[in-house]
């Protein structure tokens with residue numbers, strides 16, 4: 051690829067924060083709230099104009115389970131708080147057996163603890179939530195690069211209507227979904243070229259509003275079998291643009307065929323961001339995988355079940371979140387270090403909230419303890435802090 055030289059220039063510093071969270075999806079919202087609640091001066095930067103990421107702007111409206119499918123709750127803390135917030139408007143209800151304090155275990159094993167929500171109501175609630183939690187929010191602001199010195203990110207170069215500026219930082223949470231900060235910081239990342247066209251959309255059928263969870267078959271382990279001969283990685287402009295154009299072509303075809311059956315059908319609300327499942331992620335010191343089911347890690351900072359089947363319980367280690375070459379960088383959400391089927395398990399909404407909360411609390415602790423690297427954190431202290439905030443870290447499910 052040819053290159054050109056950009057003339058060296060001074061960039062104004064537009065803000066200085068203890069913790070900067072990049073990306074306002076569920077992981078970023080949880081991370082920013084946790085960092086702020088733990089005393090860090092925190093900002094959240096988001097390139098779009100709403101919070102929730104795929105969950106709201108992508109119309110992905112199922113808050114998947116907080117339980118293991120065997121009747122045990124494995125996610126509390128912000129994972130549960132954000133589930134409750136998603137149905138604050140009364141769109142859905144928590145299943146009865148999960149509402150009661152000590153609900154019947156048999157019923158709980160038959161009915162998983164999950165809800166559906168309305169994406170627009172949820173986006174409004176998340177916005178209020180983040181402001182109430184004392185987080186400075188920057189919309190229309192995209193992370194473009196980092197200023198790194200001696201293994202630490204000193205500032206994030208961002209662009210918005212005001213031009214290009216630097217936000218100075220003590221710690222950074224990469225909740226971009228695509229590991230953008232890791233990529234710019236020179237971390238080892240892994241891309242997955244397996245995204246299939248997808249875009250859940252709402253339409254009016256002449257009587258009521260319906261949701262069409264419109265997607266193609268995908269394979270989480272990377273052995274992609276394309277229905278169209280094309281898969282997408284989501285990590286360059288051509289690929290993202292093609293994904294959006296191809297998805298819209300597919301939607302248009304679908305709408306034409308729906309209209310043939312019912313001429314009163316009108317599309318209402320399509321996704322406003324590309325609905326890609328797994329794009330780019332950190333390769334950390336540990337890559338969580340399916341075989342880690344019920345394996346306890348000493349640096350566990352949260353737990354999750356498996357949305358796809360009953361039984362598995364995963365202990366999430368801090369090492370699967372923390373960057374390797376950049377002391378003050380940590381990931382949250384669908385770009386943490388997890389591979390294969392493990393990545394598919396970790397990328398869903400409740401688990402993104404768990405890793406977000408852990409990353410935010412760890413970042414606040416890094417700044418207050420004046421440490422240079424997440425590897426230097428006092429793990430038992432971090433675990434006690436998370437537990438005091440209702441995060442579940444319970445060894446009783448561990449078999450190794």
Ligand SMILES: Cc1cc2nc3c(=O)[nH]c(=O)nc-3n(C[C@H](O)[C@H](O)[C@H](O)COP(=O)(O)OP(=O)(O)OC[C@H]3O[C@@H](n4cnc5c(N)ncnc54)[C@H](O)[C@@H]3O)c2cc1C
Nearest residue numbers: 073075076077097103104112192193227325383384398399
């Ligand atoms: C088709 C589909 C169906 C799904 N179904 C479900 C489901 O039913 N239930 C479920 O729980 N999960 C589901 N998922 C998965 C889940 O929705 C996402 O993986 C999860 O919401 C990801 O959250 P996140 O915060 O990690 O990332 P995202 O939601 O991707 O948020 C990242 C945010 O960062 C912003 N951003 C990105 N780059 C930058 C940058 N450089 N600068 C500034 N901002 C940036 C983005 O605009 C976005 O708002 C589905 C996903 C897809 C694609």
